[in-house]
Amino acid sequence: EDQVTQSPEALRLQEGESSSLNCSYTVSGLRGLFWYRQDPGKGPEFLFTLYSAGEEKEKERLKATLTKKESFLHITAPKPEDSATYLCAERAGGKLIFGQGTELSVKP
Amino acid sequence: EAQVTQNPRYLITVTGKKLTVTCSQNMNHEYMSWYRQDPGLGLRQIYYSMNVEVTDKGDVPEGYKVSRKEKRNFPLILESPSPNQTSLYFCASKNGSPGNEQFFGPGTRLTVL
Numbered sequence: 001e002d003q004v005t006q007s008p009e010a011l012r013l014q015e016g017e018s019s020s021l022n023c024s025y026t027v028s029g030l031r032g033l034f035w036y037r038q039d040p041g042k043g044p045e046f047l048f049t050l051y052s053a054g055e056e057k058e059k060e061r062l063k064a065t066l067t068k069k070e071s072f073l074h075i076t077a078p079k080p081e082d083s084a085t086y087l088c089a090e091r092a093g094g095k096l097i098f099g100q101g102t103e104l105s106v107k108p
Numbered sequence: 109e110a111q112v113t114q115n116p117r118y119l120i121t122v123t124g125k126k127l128t129v130t131c132s133q134n135m136n137h138e139y140m141s142w143y144r145q146d147p148g149l150g151l152r153q154i155y156y157s158m159n160v161e162v163t164d165k166g167d168v169p170e171g172y173k174v175s176r177k178e179k180r181n182f183p184l185i186l187e188s189p190s191p192n193q194t195s196l197y198f199c200a201s202k203n204g205s206p207g208n209e210q211f212f213g214p215g216t217r218l219t220v221l
Contacts, residue, residue: 034209043112043198043212044151087151094158095166096141096210100150 002026002092006099013106016077021102023088024070032091033071035064037084038101044087047073078106110135112213114199120219121189129184129216131199137211138204140182141166142174144195145215151198157182158204189220 003026013019025033032051036044048057050066057064061082063074073086083106089098112133121127133140141156143166153166157176171193173185182201186193196217200210 041215043200043215044210045212046209049209089151094139094156094164095153097153097167098143098151100148 002090002097004088004090004097004099006086006088006102008102009100010103011105013075013078013104015079015106015108018074018076018078020075021073021086021104022070023073023099025088025090031093033066034089034091034096035071035073036087036089038087039084047086075104078104080106080108082106110211112199112201112211114197114213114216116216117214118217120221122221123190124188127186127189127218129186129197129199129218131182131184131213132180133182133199133201133211134180135201135203135211136179137201138179139210140176140199140201141210142172142182142184143198143200144168144193145198146195154184154197189218191220194218194220 005024007022035047038044048064053068055066061076065072085101085103087101089096115130138159142154143151145151152168154172155174157163163174196215198215199213202208202210
């Protein structure tokens, strides 16, 4: 069964303290690994799509990377406005399977 | 403005009273989908539609129905709601190309008493 697991469940950082979020997936023949950001009470907002091992994408303080079994979302020098829940998802056919998310809190 | 809209945003109802949550997108997207989000379980896909008159089950379709008669609309129907369908529901859409981002609606918070 296709599965997506994210760790940690919650992460508290000080402003400027860099860290990484992990997303491991089990689907064979990955057709896309997605990262989303979700603010409380709102719908998820798309960040990145990755397709193949070794691929990297960046947006402001965020960089997503992909290996054969997992993806990382690196956050460099985070700011309080980066506080949100970060979701990863894998595409399996027409379906999108989400992990449970990592709740990130960045304190000033 | 490109967007996905859902109505209602909040709904409290009673067990067994049929309800429909509407979803509409103005981006001419082929693909539309419904998710529910529950604490500890994350986002789970209920149904999706690759195009008009084409729908398929996601991971948790039991107790739900959908229809796709027009490209822009994808209503979610609960024929006989039960308390375990209390949840936060999201509609999403994207164009047909693989990997393209899904645009999510603002969510509908449903409580079934």
